Amino acid sequence: MLKRAPSLTDQVKAHIKQQILSDEFEDGRIPAETDLANQLGVSRTTIRDALSRLEIEGAIFRKQGVGTFVNKAGLRIKMRLEEIWSYEQVLEAHDYTPSTAILAVQEHPAGVDLAAELKIEPGSPLVAIHKLFLADGEPVVMTVNHIPAGIISRPYTTADLQRPIFHFLLNHCQQHLTYYLSDIVPTIATPTLATTLHLPPQSALISFEEIGYNTDNEPVVKAFSYFRDELLRLRLIRREVI
Incomplete structure (x- = not known):
């Protein structure tokens, strides 16, 4: 059975999520979209979509005019009830x-x-x-x-x-x-x-x-x-x- 390859957005989301779990972001601050795009070699749109999904999951939160940060409370969520998991x-x-x-x-x-x-x-x-x-x-x-x-x-x-x-x-x-x-x-x-x-x-x-x-x-x-x-x-x- 063939499986659909993860989209680029899914891959970027997974990469950033792993960086979060590995505590790679200093003081829990997520780099700017432009910096992430340059680091990963993808467009800002892809970064923005990936971050939006992580925000929906509760892994990150945004402060208007300040930046985007790791949500340590959200990382305690082990599964998404609205997703189909085995x-x-x-x-x-x-x-x-x-x-x-x-x-x-x-x-x-x-x-x-x-x-x-x-x-x-x-x-x-x-x-x-x-x-x-x-x-x-x-x-x-x-x-x-x-x-x-x-x-x-x-x-x-x-x-x-x-x-x-x-x-x-x-x-x-x-x-x-x-x-x-x-x-x-x-x-x-x-x-x-x-x-x-x-x-x-x-x-x-x-x-x-x-x-x-x-x-x-x-x-x-x-x-x-x-x-x-x-x-x-x-x-x-x-x-x-x-």
Whole structure:
């Protein structure tokens, strides 16, 4: 499978982000756009776009008439909640060694609610993939992905299911996952979930309930994710709207 090469802006953004993480900027001040452009051999427009993305991420902030600076608080953000990350990447960003286990793969008829969300007929077959993510061997995230059986076009093995769900959708369903519509939902651990995540019964949990869409804006997966937040803290930056 061919992967699209990162754009020049993405490359510049990654380079500056690495310089920030390596503490290469004296007093946390980002050089002027012209200086960065000359240093990296790119246009000021590319630098400006890269810095704008870093500002959106919270890695830098601008002071009008003073300059651009490293945002040390923003660097504590390990993942962007509005971006699609594999949980393996999330765990690595938190300095864990990730591993996965497939708990179950079940085919079941779609109930009324799932059918409506996935725009299929009630009773249509769904494949439910139950997966556990571990951080340094300790269970931290459990996911359940419901995929319409009708879009699965290639045979698959347990090894295929170990990969991130967007890889499975692309390689075995010919569906490019482009975005999720996500709800963050507080919930109480069921006995099975508590046992799986090594939690006391009735523990409070944060969960994601998400519908994933393809390039044609069609739903292709309903996903549930359950987190042990003492091991994996979800953090974001909220800004004033001007």
